[in-house]
Amino acid sequence: MRGSVGKVPYCWLSCFSITEPTMSRFARPFAEALAPLVELPVADVEKQLETPPKPGMGQLAFPCFQLAKTLRKAPPAIAEDLASKIQPTGLIKKVIATGPYVNAYLDGEAVAREVLPAALEAGECFGSLSIGGGRAVTVDYSSPNIAKSFGIHHLRSTVIGHALVNMLKAAGFQPVGINHLGDWGTQFGQLLAIWDEKGDEAELNERGIAYLLELYVEFNAAKEKNPELQDVARAKFRLLENGDAEARRLWALFRKVSLDEFERVYAMLGIQFDDMRGESFYEGLMPAVLTELKERNLLTESKGATVVDLEAFDLGTALVRKADGSTLYLTRDLASAGYRKESYDFVRSLYVVGGSQALHFAQMTKVLELMERPWFDTIEHVPFGLMRFKDRKMSTRKGDIVPLRDVLEQAAALAKQTIVKGAEDKSRPIPDDVDELAHRIGVGAVVFNDLKNRRVRDVVFDWDEVLAFDGETGPYLQYTAARIASMEARYGKPPSADVDFHLLDGPGELALIVAISEMPDSLQRGLESCEPSYVSDKLLEIASLFSTLYSNRSWKVLSEDVALTDARMLLAHGVRQALCNGLGWLGIPVPARM
């Protein structure tokens, strides 16, 4: 199966022109010095370079184990020999053999001079890449089902997809955010079936989506006892597909009520889609898909249904038409894939959908291949782990979910409480925009909590964890940026790149500046594997390194020493720029202060 969950089959970015990762700017000179001595190409040496486990051991390391065989010497002796032959120049301050490694120590002053002015100049573009060349990449994400509440379990696709859209944009691609609304299918038959019995438009207008969810849950409860109800639902959906006026009218009504609610949630998260076509849009395109499948002799009849037999590829059989003639999810996805290719001419098409649907996407891709779509292998399922309760699955059918809106509102309420308490403790006035600030912090906590870990892992929903503001959290990053913003305001003028870089020569500064310089690497790595957590990780590292410096009482940014203040301000500004840009990629708002 292509693109098995959790593994990156190949680097899809590698087909585009890659700018050199920033770290290799530092690694290159070291590799160039080593290459002639070990008689290997510079690129090979560079690939072997590692980062030592502790900062006191330098910033770059070359392991000598592999040379031991060819040179028939002990690795430490080789390291010793190599180290003695390399002259420090430019970015490299010294080279020392440490056991079987040749370690290089970067020159803090030179690194600062290289990184910080560039960061200042780049501003909001700092950390960005220009590998995309304006090429389109579609990102199918969020895609909630109409007539069901927007639950916390939809958060995963929504925030991962949103982050990928932002990251693609930062890398110079033209992302197309697609919300493939689940607004078609037998589920509507179910809703229409129960609506016949007890639907009440007045109540719908009043209670909105909560009422629809209630009906849906009730139908499913009834179906448990009376399985024939599913046949009633299928008949209703067929009616809808055949264009029955009343069914269509109700469908449109349900759709609107749902969209109103979804829009509120998207507004809270600051998300806008480029394409909000639901599944229903592809209704008219499906006959053509079925016709083509038939002409290509890909269809077989099986138990009354129409299928594509994929047993030869270990992918089972893929249903494209039910026995009653109505269509399925796969049929619609085949149609939408072609439509997207025509509309957007994507170089890559991502589907941010739970890992449980791996088979569906494998089938879809295989069918597209059999249909001789040359772009079939540019489609990639970006799977993620399930969100569940500690002791049970979340179940929309049973109404056993947590509405996302509740979570965001709770988080904002808690943030407000923290702001108010903080203001009281320091006997300061409560800010006028406390609600806006609290909202941003709450969203930051909830979103970052989902993006900080690798997406394949299952997530257990836990209020304490979602609402945590301490440690490795969104508010921690926001707070670090806010503290710097406050210093910048106090500083009273824009930071200057014309500073004495020698004043930024300390080990803490060097580690921090190297981390800042790795922002583009985190973006690139994140895009290669569609994994926003690489960015989250880098931001935490930067914030942590800065906080350590900041908390040292003998290390002040603002002081009487003008030259020192200017230099440290430039560094602090770079930190804030990196944090703000990275948070922006992740779709996390940055409050003006905290």
Add this chain to the structure above:
RNA sequence: GUUCCCGUAGCUCAGUUGGAUAGAGCACCGGAUUUCUAAUCCGGCGGUCCCAGGUUCGAAUCCUGGCGGGAACGCCA
């Protein structure tokens, strides 16, 4: 039953694509604020990297086989 994913500290997770003494946060214990925001920082405690083999100079990482958890496997999406 078959296939896919996951398994690292009490809990939640990183681990630079096979390298040095496996790292963070939470929780717990102890510290730090006359000075840039304590949503912070510092220290301590905490490990059979699920198990067993194999490959390798070298394995949490790769291979094989188990065990445990989750998911998918036809008319839902």
